Amino acid sequence: MTAAALRALAPVLAGMPDPSGTAASDAVEHALARRFGTRHAVTVSSGTAALQTALAAAGIGDGDEVLVPAATVPMTVAAVVAIGARPVFVDTPPGRFGMDPGDLRAKAGPRTRAILPVHLFGRTDGLDALLELAEQLGVLVIEDACQAQGSRTRGRHAGTAGAIGCFSLKDGKILSCGEGGYLLTDDPDLAARAAAYRAHYLAPAPGIAPRSRLGHNFRLAQPLAALAHHNLVGFAAALDRRRQHHDRLLARLAATPGLAAIPPPPGTNGYSPLWRVTLRNPRGFAERLSRQGVHNSVGTFGLAAAPEQPWGTGLAPHRCPNAAALLDRLLAVVLSATHSDDDLDIIANTIDREARAWH
Structure with missing residues (x-):
């Protein structure tokens, strides 16, 4: 860790323990939203937590189906299963990445609530076609952009084309802080529900009274938030x-x-x-x-x-x-x-x- 990174951590470490402290995560959320051109960013504890939080914020749960590419990693599927939904695997086009539109349409059904494209290796293959299909089917697009920080499609950042985008801050990602994640969205209701879910619904969200549901402790630790903010500059x-x-x-x-x-x-x-x-x-x-x-x-x-x-x-x-x-x-x-x-x-x-x- 560089000397500059250590200096960024010093104020946060000096203020610990502080159970109610959110200054570092608030600051990096504002910076992430500005950097990637969205109205809201919500930090969480991992990329997998980002996916699960996004699904929860979208109201997806028991009995629902989510269309997921067969070419994906287990973390994507784990988030769908953890929320109580069923992943439906969609094949790739022959010799290509992404999701085959014909196979996707054939596997969509009355229980389909979302399409979850995975930008594996930073690639956004076929995203425009998926957005059109989602509009026709009346379902959300939730992007797994954990490997796609900085990728763009037609001038838009990966993770900002659908309703909500999910990212990882784990070591090895282009923007990292050791472990963590975040969500990007323009929808204030989705952002508020995501923030409530990641903190046991202690905070209010549209239509959801505080402490009326069970959520998770998916908050990003404040020292990691400060480190992510420091690394975002570079x-x-x-x-x-x-x-x-x-x-x-x-x-x-x-x-x-x-x-x-x-x-x-x-x-x-x-x-x-x-x-x-x-x-x-x-x-x-x-x-x-x-x-x-x-x-x-x-x-x-x-x-x-x-x-x-x-x-x-x-x-x-x-x-x-x-x-x-x-x-x-x-x-x-x-x-x-x-x-x-x-x-x-x-x-x-x-x-x-x-x-x-x-x-």
Whole structure:
């Protein structure tokens, strides 16, 4: 932690314990709303908490269904299940990310309350089509933008196109404070209900009397809020550096056999460079890279289509073959703000060496 970050923490730490203190979280909420162009921001304790809080604020619960991409991480699904709703997995278009509009329309039903697109790797593929479908179906769009800080679609920040956007502040995100999350929305009622839910409904919200419902302690700790506020000042530089790292790895591996780069849509934040692996046993190759110190979503964290996961088999009545094929052949290298150019060269050399040996 830098000396400047420690100085930002000092006033908060000096005032502890202060059970009613919210100055740091209030300050970063105002700053987040200004930075990303929304009327309201609500901080919470994690990205998963942001998703659950958004669903609760939208009134989604028992018996409701939420359309979720099959190409997602378990945290998205966990939030839907925790609120009492049922996730309905939607396949990707062939060879692409996002949610297939035809499959989505076929799986929407009378219990569908929301579409929850996941901007995996910072990509907002197909978001405009989903917004149009949501309007036709009369349901909300709640964006999982936990990996998409700084991505844009047609000039708008990811997480600000739907009714509410959910973000993570965990280490590894472009804006982080160790652990935490936040929501962005233009709807004052959604913001008020989210703020009430994250603090056991101690605060009033439209149509909800204080302490009349059970909520959660999803508040962001004040020292972490102060650290997030400090790091937000350097967000533009951090975003630029992540994009440089992304492009550097793609360029270094342009001639590596068995790897076909998947270019990002315009405006993507460079969260993670992606390749389609054409080598035999691509999942085994990703696992081999992980053992060699190249952390990646498939080999290190076991990313697979949700219906194929042990936790997803009981939730999904049908497979999503396009998503399964896409993720089974994916190499998504995990980048970090701590990576130096030398680190990136080591990663590139390792991937190239292992691909040629595997090939």
